[in-house]
Amino acid sequence: MNDHSPGSGRSDGPIGLDSPLARKLHRMAALSDDDRQRLAVALSRARLVEAHADILAEGDDPRAVNVVLDGWACRYRQLADGRRQIVTLLLPGDVCDPQVFRKRHVHHALCALTPITLAQIPGGAFQELTARSATLEAAFLHERLTTTAIQHEWTVSLGRRSAIERTAHLLCELHARLEAVGLADAVSCPMPLTQIDLADALGQTPVHINRVLRDLRSQALLILRHRRLTLVDGARLRALALFDPAYLFDDDITGSAQET
Amino acid sequence: MNDHSPGSGRSDGPIGLDSPLARKLHRMAALSDDDRQRLAVALSRARLVEAHADILAEGDDPRAVNVVLDGWACRYRQLADGRRQIVTLLLPGDVCDPQVFRKRHVHHALCALTPITLAQIPGGAFQELTARSATLEAAFLHERLTTTAIQHEWTVSLGRRSAIERTAHLLCELHARLEAVGLADAVSCPMPLTQIDLADALGQTPVHINRVLRDLRSQALLILRHRRLTLVDGARLRALALFDPAYLFDDDITGSAQET
DNA sequence: CGTAAGATTGATTTCGGTCAACTTCAGTGG
DNA sequence: CCACTGAAGTTGACCGAAATCAATCTTACG
Numbered sequence: 001m002n003d004h005s006p007g008s009g010r011s012d013g014p015i016g017l018d019s020p021l022a023r024k025l026h027r028m029a030a031l032s033d034d035d036r037q038r039l040a041v042a043l044s045r046a047r048l049v050e051a052h053a054d055i056l057a058e059g060d061d062p063r064a065v066n067v068v069l070d071g072w073a074c075r076y077r078q079l080a081d082g083r084r085q086i087v088t089l090l091l092p093g094d095v096c097d098p099q100v101f102r103k104r105h106v107h108h109a110l111c112a113l114t115p116i117t118l119a120q121i122p123g124g125a126f127q128e129l130t131a132r133s134a135t136l137e138a139a140f141l142h143e144r145l146t147t148t149a150i151q152h153e154w155t156v157s158l159g160r161r162s163a164i165e166r167t168a169h170l171l172c173e174l175h176a177r178l179e180a181v182g183l184a185d186a187v188s189c190p191m192p193l194t195q196i197d198l199a200d201a202l203g204q205t206p207v208h209i210n211r212v213l214r215d216l217r218s219q220a221l222l223i224l225r226h227r228r229l230t231l232v233d234g235a236r237l238r239a240l241a242l243f244d245p246a247y248l249f250d251d252d253i254t255g256s257a258q259e260t
Numbered sequence: 261m262n263d264h265s266p267g268s269g270r271s272d273g274p275i276g277l278d279s280p281l282a283r284k285l286h287r288m289a290a291l292s293d294d295d296r297q298r299l300a301v302a303l304s305r306a307r308l309v310e311a312h313a314d315i316l317a318e319g320d321d322p323r324a325v326n327v328v329l330d331g332w333a334c335r336y337r338q339l340a341d342g343r344r345q346i347v348t349l350l351l352p353g354d355v356c357d358p359q360v361f362r363k364r365h366v367h368h369a370l371c372a373l374t375p376i377t378l379a380q381i382p383g384g385a386f387q388e389l390t391a392r393s394a395t396l397e398a399a400f401l402h403e404r405l406t407t408t409a410i411q412h413e414w415t416v417s418l419g420r421r422s423a424i425e426r427t428a429h430l431l432c433e434l435h436a437r438l439e440a441v442g443l444a445d446a447v448s449c450p451m452p453l454t455q456i457d458l459a460d461a462l463g464q465t466p467v468h469i470n471r472v473l474r475d476l477r478s479q480a481l482l483i484l485r486h487r488r489l490t491l492v493d494g495a496r497l498r499a500l501a502l503f504d505p506a507y508l509f510d511d512d513i514t515g516s517a518q519e520t
Numbered sequence: 521c522g523t524a525a526g527a528t529t530g531a532t533t534t535c536g537g538t539c540a541a542c543t544t545c546a547g548t549g550g
Numbered sequence: 551c552c553a554c555t556g557a558a559g560t561t562g563a564c565c566g567a568a569a570t571c572a573a574t575c576t577t578a579c580g
Contacts, residue, residue, distance in 0.1 A: 207571095213527095
């Protein structure tokens, strides 16, 4: 990643109390100071992976939970004839459930798109974390549900949105997700993806992505250069994309309605 | 559903010990008789929904787990202008994690594609079920991972497979999934989906689905009529679709490699 | 300063969508 | 029993969005 501050390297606490993940979880379910403290400890074991390298956790504790502290990664699958599809984009604060490694053959690969810092919470430590705090447990559950919602929305985009809608939608989503972890301001955010990456995520050709972006630019909807995205007219862009951020931020209703 | 036997109505036990879900879980992690027994009890509370009706669990225990006992359903999302995308197909034995209902706004709908029978396991009962049997817990976890893998594969299909590959792939997947729950023989299975349903799942037009099916038929790859699918040349069909069933059946390695 | 990856643009093709008509079929009621 | 109805399936003619092919051009960086 070229373009943004070190992310987890904030200096508001001895061990990064304010990680992207902490921000996101806090938004989902208000964390106590104690929760934040223990989360920070759990995230303290970091690992670095350089850009374009595969992130392989084979041999790792399959119950461990990997968390992106800084940088971008993706989960992708390559077909026999070389066609490549990015299935998930992992941003700072995202949880990469490596339980997939319980399966014998890994069908997809995880790859760093930028230099990336990962925290690895061992299975046991993670279980203890959620066992001790119902709030943290709820927050992690909610995080997982959000991930699923994102996946569903990608399916909708690939199936039913046109190229321009789909592209606009993804950019809106990424901006919103980054904002939720404190890595974006109201109108702009880092955007380390190349047009090739975008094409692989959006199921299109790099050439066509280029034309779509030109189109979006010429409509004065956004600016995209120097690995940074600026939403010039966010409202119009979201309308074009049929983007409704609710699937990302829908707050947990635990405690509000159902108190079993 | 028109075309298959009542599914859960087998007579090999007083309360359906051999439900589709039991078969699937057993394949993932060998269940003890006791596991099967308690699973069957958990599934005993059934609910009927007629075809085309929405399956709404609002107000239900959000921690409850719904299981399809018989019939087909789908999760779909409709865009503001009416475009519709089926995001998930739910077959007998599939678990419909209604934790989504913890979120305030439901962004997608669940809809019965055929008359359908659902079992509802209350949250508490489900927790007890998995707490008492590590095998069942592992099996349910594996089930969830498989669901995720299917979702990923759909993303790949929609993004990178051509219309004919994508259609062939879905039909292969459905046949394989049905076989895993004992509802298909080696070469054929029920196929209650209309061409409109297929189009909505595959991100295409009904007209084009029709042409693709004609093409597949004319290549003597499959027969599809009377709501029944027959794979005439399964090997060639799977090759055309770039279909690798590993993502569905990859066995859990718990116990084989890692014995923490 | 040279090089390679990424970005951009034009010309052309193709896959899948759109529009419109027509057929088939299952279910319903006279 | 058959005529009616509406949904699903089928086909053709045509169109348009995105892919493909092929050059450049730009930029980052060693």
